[in-house]
Amino acid sequence: MPRIAYVNGRYVPHATGQVHIEDRGFQFADGVYEVCAVRGGQLIDEEPHLRRLDRSLNELRMRSPVGSAALRHVMRETVRRNRVADGLVYVQISRGVAPRDHGFPSAETEPTLVVTARSIALEKYAAWAATGVKVVTIPESRWARCDIKSTALLANVLAKQHAREKGAFESWFVDRDGFVTEGASTNAWIVDAAGKLRTRPLGHAILPGITRGEILPLCRQLGIELDERAFTVEEAKAAREAFLTAASIGVLPITAVDDCKIGTGRPGPIAARLGEAYWTSRSE
Numbered sequence: 001m002p003r004i005a006y007v008n009g010r011y012v013p014h015a016t017g018q019v020h021i022e023d024r025g026f027q028f029a030d031g032v033y034e035v036c037a038v039r040g041g042q043l044i045d046e047e048p049h050l051r052r053l054d055r056s057l058n059e060l061r062m063r064s065p066v067g068s069a070a071l072r073h074v075m076r077e078t079v080r081r082n083r084v085a086d087g088l089v090y091v092q093i094s095r096g097v098a099p100r101d102h103g104f105p106s107a108e109t110e111p112t113l114v115v116t117a118r119s120i121a122l123e124k125y126a127a128w129a130a131t132g133v134k135v136v137t138i139p140e141s142r143w144a145r146c147d148i149k150s151t152a153l154l155a156n157v158l159a160k161q162h163a164r165e166k167g168a169f170e171s172w173f174v175d176r177d178g179f180v181t182e183g184a185s186t187n188a189w190i191v192d193a194a195g196k197l198r199t200r201p202l203g204h205a206i207l208p209g210i211t212r213g214e215i216l217p218l219c220r221q222l223g224i225e226l227d228e229r230a231f232t233v234e235e236a237k238a239a240r241e242a243f244l245t246a247a248s249i250g251v252l253p254i255t256a257v258d259d260c261k262i263g264t265g266r267p268g269p270i271a272a273r274l275g276e277a278y279w280t281s282r283s284e
């Protein structure tokens with residue numbers, strides 16, 4: 001079945017969907033995006049994802065080309081037209097097409113909107129969850145507003161490639177003080193040596209992950225002690241457990257950081273409990 005993309009008001013074949021060469025997304029990475037998981041044809045955590053999209057737009061003084069109701073409709077329609085049961089839906093908005101000039105284009109410039117959807121093989125995710133994955137650490141090299149979900153992802157691209165070349169699933173960025181910020185496309189968590197769940201508090205250094213935000217109340221419900229505090233690489237290596245979160249994957253256990261075995265070297269029980277609670281609560 002040919003894939004369909006939504007591009008600026010039209011559903012077009014994915015293979016031929018296009019934006020202009022002077023689109024500011026292409027010229028300057030002057031754009032924002034969102035990614036929602038789809039399970040059983042339903043969008044997961046749609047509300048918080050759309051709230052974050054609005055926030056990203058506001059922080060960059062960009063406007064959305066469509067209202068929230070229209071965007072929801074387009075996301076659903078793109079999922080439907082691509083017959084995605086389990087997968088991902090992407091929304092990308094750029095500041096539009098204008099003659100190349102770093103400063104903002106005129107206020108009338110229409111933002112660009114692209115929505116795509118694709119199926120994912122859940123078995124692959126289940127296999128990762130069963131075995132756990134490795135992460136490697138690299139120095140933080142991103143800009144100072146990582147809380148904005150911008151399409152400017154060059155440092156994240158290099159970090160992911162670094163992980164792949166090291167045989168790892170993810171790279172963890174480490175700030176100048178030795179604290180882990182987050183992964184190239186995931187938030188970072190440990191269960192520290194004292195048994196407390198740790199993750200970096202929100203701020204400009206990390207993306208306010210929607211999955212992260214949804215996991216926090218689950219910790220309280222499950223009686224898991226939480227300490228929203230940054231952790232160092234050394235603390236991660238001494239941790240009982242580590243895991244990462246993202247909309248695409250939920251909760252994924254980590255078994256090694258820089259080739260140092262975490263805990264028993266097998267996926268830990270807290271990651272498993274949270275992962276299960278996350279997907280169960282999404283389907284209620």
Ligand code: PLP
Binds near residue numbers: 156185186187245247
């Ligand atoms: N951190 C970064 C840098 C990301 O790109 C992502 C997801 O793309 C996340 C964290 C996880 O966020 P979410 O749970 O909203 O997918």
